Amino acid sequence: MPEQEQMVAIRVKVNGKEHKLQVEPRLLLVELLRENLDLTGTHIGCDTSYCGACTVLLNGKAVKSCTVLAVHADGGEVLTVEGLAKNGELHPIQKAFGDAYGLQCGYCTPGLLISTYQLLQRNANPSEKDIRKAIAGNTCRCTGYQNVFKAIKAAAKGA
Amino acid sequence: MFPRAFHYHRAGSLKEAATMLSQLGPEAKLLAGGQxxxxxxxxxxxxxxxxxxxxxxxxAAYVKQDAGGLRVGALTCHADIEDSPAAAAIPILHDCAAGIADVQIRNRGTIGGSLAEADPSGDWAPVLLTLNADVRCLGPKGERTVPISKFVVDAYTSALGEDELIIEVLIQAPPKSSGGAYIAFKRSAPVYASASAAVRLAMEDGVCRDAAIVLGAVGLTPVRALEAEAALRNNQVTAKTMEAAAEAARAAADPQPDMRGSAEYKRQLVTALVKRGLEVALKRARGEKVELSHIYA
Known part of the structure; x- marks a missing residue:
């Protein structure tokens, strides 16, 4: 173990805002977001890269932020659930999840919203199979998947 | 949960990474996608x-087609192979890449990392074994090319030296009249397969001239089912010979009972996966387009 804690300087844009930070190399991206930047919308679920509650976009790609080091965001851009709404208006995906009751306890929702965001960016008209594949890495323990499907389909129509 | 504190070294080139490894000693680890x-x-x-x-x-991340075949950079993530038109020309690569874990993990995990990890349940090694791929490695003494069959040594053990890293995977395009398929069965998307099968058939006038059948997650390393291959070689590929091959593959599997299922259950899976894989490989060898993916609930 290192005698002295090494700190690494990173620059990262989160939801459009530039941050310059000194971080421990072992700091996880999800901890950087939640603890250092106070963006607690990104949740920690299983903490073992299974459940997807911590999903954020890193340089346009959905990743599980509990399994990415904060230093990996250096020079990059992160989008969290807090970055979806604009000017106090919910994002159409967020509205669709609300309208279709695509959430129960809401714990998995930030991750599902980000996975949906990535899906619809790449595929404006996803099939049932495309949706299944896109959210296979997001676990909902309330098992509200049917309404999540409805919400994603509605969001795709509205997008 | 936090990892134990460590010293962080950011390599600017593959060569620098090899130098860092040799300077830092055997306890240093390489970090690719980190999944x-x-x-x-x-x-x-x-x-x-x-x-x-x-x-x-x-x-260090690319999928390139050149005269030597397909070159895949070690740092290429599974998602980029899934989306690569060059890789799609060899359908078994798409079968594998598109089914590994889930979207988020495919966006981070790399082919080089997966091979170096040599997890007995890893997806790439069985696939690359059917294609006789080569692994290009770099160390302080220079480069060497290791056939994939020599690269996987044991569970979690590759042929990489302590100061070596993978830089590229080389895949020769299989002949036109051949077809391959990879199929893995897993309990849910993010987890490793309970069992998997990679198959390749080289056909000529309706007769199988060569076959490769490699099983994943049912042994300490990928299992090459030689008797299953022999059941097909120089034979017509019919329901009967495919059945014989699947039975021989079942016998070759050496699964451990664990939370993914009993040994007997996994052997059953092998039989079904090999049969299904062969059916798809045969269709592909005839030029048909068939979509195939990992199976999970």
Whole structure:
């Protein structure tokens, strides 16, 4: 173990805002977001890269932020659930999840919203199979998947 | 959960990474996509004092077609192989890449990392074994090319030296009249397969001239089912010979009972996966387009 804690300087844009930070190399991206930047919308679920509650976009790609080091965001851009709404208006995906009751306890929702965001960016008209594949890495323990499907389909129509 | 504190070294090139490895000694670890290593470090199963980060090396992630075949950079993530038109020309590569774990993990995990990890349940090694791929490695003494059959040594053990890293995977395009398929069965998307099968058939006038059948997750290393291959070679590929091959594959499997299922259950899976894989490979050898993916609930 290192005698002295090494700190690494990173620059990262989160939801459009530039941050310059000194971080421990072992700091996880999800901890950087939640603890250092106070963006607690990104949740920690299983903490073992299974459940997807911590999903954020890193340089346009959905990743599980509990399994990415904060230093990996250096020079990059992160989008969290807090970055979806604009000017106090919910994002159409967020509205669709609300309208279709695509959430129960809401714990998995930030991750599902980000996975949906990535899906619809790449595929404006996803099939049932495309949706299944896109959210296979997001676990909902309330098992509200049917309404999540409805919400994603509605969001795709509205997008 | 936090990993144990470590010294962080950001490599600017593949060569620099090899130099760092040899200077830092055998306890240093390479960090590619981190989808296996970071969870292991968080659970404190691994606690390397030094990490050499490969993620900022420019030009180490690519899928390129050239005269020598398909070249895949070690740092290429599964998602980029899934989306690559060059890789799609060899359908078994798409079968594999598109089914590994889930979207988020495919966006981070790399082919080089997967091979170096040599997890007995890893998806790439069985696939690459059917294609006789080569692994290009770089160390302080220079480069060497290791056939994939020599690269996988044991569970979690590759042929890489302590100061070596993978730089590229080379895949020769299989002949036109051949077809391959990879199919894995898993309990849910993010987990490793309970069992998997990679198959390749080289056909000529309706007769199988060569066959490769490699099983994943049912042994300490991928299992090459030689008797299953022999059941097909120089024979017509019919329901009967496919059945014989699947039965021989079942006998070759050496699964451990674990939370993914009993040994007997996994052998049953092998039979079904080999049969299904052969059916698809045969269609592809005839020029049909068939979609195939990992199976999960």
């Amino acid at each position: 296996s290593l970071i969870p292991l470090m968080k659970l404190r199963f691994a606690g390397p004092p030094h990490l050499v980060d490969l993620n900022f090396i420019p030009g």
